[in-house]
Amino acid sequence: MDQGWSSWLVHLTYWSSTSVLVSWATCDATVADSAPPPPTVNQNSVVLVGPAPRRHTQAVVGVATSYVHDYGKLSQASYASPLLHHVLLSGLTPGATYYYTLGVPVSLAAGAAVGPGPKEYSFKMPRASFPLRIGVMSDPGQTYNTSEMLQHLIASQPSLVMLGGDFTYADTWLKPDEHIPEEVQGPYSYQPKWDTWGRLFEPLLSRVPLIHTNGNHEIEALPDGRRNVAYNSRFPVPGVGRAAPVSFEPVTSSSPYSNLYHAVELPGVLKVISLTSYSPDQEKKGFGSSRDEQYKWLQQELENTDRSVTPWLILLVHAPWYSTYASHFKENDCMREGYEPLVTQYDVDIMLVGHVHAYERTKPVRNYYMDTCGPVHITIGDGGNSEGMNKEFIDTMKRQPDFCDHPEDGKQFPRDQPERCLSWQKGHYCFKEQPDWSAYREPSFGHGTLDLLNKTHATWSWTKNQGGAFNVADLVTIVRGSGGKACSAPPAAAAAASGR
Numbered sequence: 001m002d003q004g005w006s007s008w009l010v011h012l013t014y015w016s017s018t019s020v021l022v023s024w025a026t027c028d029a030t031v032a033d034s035a036p037p038p039p040t041v042n043q044n045s046v047v048l049v050g051p052a053p054r055r056h057t058q059a060v061v062g063v064a065t066s067y068v069h070d071y072g073k074l075s076q077a078s079y080a081s082p083l084l085h086h087v088l089l090s091g092l093t094p095g096a097t098y099y100y101t102l103g104v105p106v107s108l109a110a111g112a113a114v115g116p117g118p119k120e121y122s123f124k125m126p127r128a129s130f131p132l133r134i135g136v137m138s139d140p141g142q143t144y145n146t147s148e149m150l151q152h153l154i155a156s157q158p159s160l161v162m163l164g165g166d167f168t169y170a171d172t173w174l175k176p177d178e179h180i181p182e183e184v185q186g187p188y189s190y191q192p193k194w195d196t197w198g199r200l201f202e203p204l205l206s207r208v209p210l211i212h213t214n215g216n217h218e219i220e221a222l223p224d225g226r227r228n229v230a231y232n233s234r235f236p237v238p239g240v241g242r243a244a245p246v247s248f249e250p251v252t253s254s255s256p257y258s259n260l261y262h263a264v265e266l267p268g269v270l271k272v273i274s275l276t277s278y279s280p281d282q283e284k285k286g287f288g289s290s291r292d293e294q295y296k297w298l299q300q301e302l303e304n305t306d307r308s309v310t311p312w313l314i315l316l317v318h319a320p321w322y323s324t325y326a327s328h329f330k331e332n333d334c335m336r337e338g339y340e341p342l343v344t345q346y347d348v349d350i351m352l353v354g355h356v357h358a359y360e361r362t363k364p365v366r367n368y369y370m371d372t373c374g375p376v377h378i379t380i381g382d383g384g385n386s387e388g389m390n391k392e393f394i395d396t397m398k399r400q401p402d403f404c405d406h407p408e409d410g411k412q413f414p415r416d417q418p419e420r421c422l423s424w425q426k427g428h429y430c431f432k433e434q435p436d437w438s439a440y441r442e443p444s445f446g447h448g449t450l451d452l453l454n455k456t457h458a459t460w461s462w463t464k465n466q467g468g469a470f471n472v473a474d475l476v477t478i479v480r481g482s483g484g485k486a487c488s489a490p491p492a493a494a495a496a497a498s499g500r
C-alpha cells in the first residue's frame, strides 16, 4: 500500500433509510515489536457525492480515528492502524443511486482546486418498499472458501447485506502464516488481517450497505482491558451514543457498549435489531436480568416498534439459541432463557445467527418446542473461515460429550458462559435424535438470501458453495406467524416437559 492519500478498505454501513456511513482508510498500517506510533493525518475525511458519475454536488465532512494494539512483550505484532475515516451521508433518497469519491489530501485542502478522486464508487440506497433482497453471511474469515461465498453473494445482487459477526479471525493469527494455538488464544492478534479482510470485501461493501453485529472474534481483549477496539474503530453503528453527526470516543472499559447493540429501520419494510452475545456486563450480571443494560434497551426498543411501519422484525445475533450441532452446543442458552420471552412477546419473525460453522434452519420454535409464536432461527455461520467446518450433530455422535449426561457438573460446559443454564427437551439435556423443530441442516460453506416479498411473505434460500452461484440447497417460504401479545404465556406442554 502506498503512503499517499489513496483510499482502501472502503465500506458502507446502513444507518437509516436516508443515510449511510461511508468508511475507508488511508496510510499504511504499522506492525512493530512494541507500540508503533499512530498514523499522521494525510487526508481530510471528505466524501464527494452526487447523483451521476463525476457529478459531485456535495462535499460531506466526517471524522478520522485510529487505534494502537500494544502487546508489549507478549507479541512482536503490536500494531498501529491506518487512518480510519467515517463520513455520514444523510438526506439520501431511498432507491436512488449515488456516486462518490473519497478524501482530499491535506496538502491541497486550503482552497486548492481539487479534481475528482482517483477512483469513483457507487451505491444504491435500498428501496423503502417490497420486494427487498438481503444477502446474509456470518463467520466469513478470509479463505478461498470465503472468496467463493463472496462471489456468489455479489452475484445475487442484494440491496442490503447482513453479517452476524466473526469478521476477520485476526485474533487466531500470530503472524501472517502462523495460527495461535487455541489454548493460548486471547491476548494476541495479528491486526493486518483486518486490513486484508477489508480489501477482500471492498468490492461488495463499497456498493451495498452493511448491517452487522459482533462475534467472539471481535472481542480481542487487550492487556490494558480494552475490548472490541478494532471492531468499534472500523465498523461503528448508529444508535446507542452514535447519533449524527458521527463522533467517536476512544473505546474504554467504561464504555463497553459503544458498538455492541443497535437497531436500524427501513420504514415500510423492516427493522433489524443487532444484539451482542458478549458484553462484559452480561457476563457479570446475567442475561435478561434487571441489571442487563442490553436487555433493558431491547425491551424499550421492542415496545417502540410499530409493526404497521416495519412489518418485518429480524434479530441479528452471533451465537445461536437453537442449534443441533455438537460444536458450541447450548453455549448461548443463558441468553435464550433470558431473552426468549421478550422475543416471542413482540413477535420477532426471524433470528439470524452464526458462530457454528455450518448451516441450519429451524421451524418457528420457542422453549425447544415447535410453536408459531417463536421465530424461525437460521444459523448461517458457514461463511468460509480458516477454523473449518463444524460437521457433527449432537444427536448422531457415536459418543456424546460427558456434559450430555451430567451437565450440572459444569466442568466442560458452558465453556463461554459463567452461568449454567440447564434446559431440557424430552428429559434430555442433549438431543437423542434430530428435533422436529430442526427443519434443515447441512455442514457446507455458503450464504443466505432473504427476499422480503410483502408484509407477510418472504423467501429464504441458502446457496452452498458447491455447484456455483445459484445452487440453492435450501429454499423455504416464511410466513409471518400469528405471534404478538397473545403469545406472552409459555406453552403449557413445554413448561410441563422442561424438567425444571
Ligand SMILES: [Fe+2]
Binding pocket: 139, 166, 215, 216, 217, 318, 354, 355, 356
Ligand atoms: Fe464465533
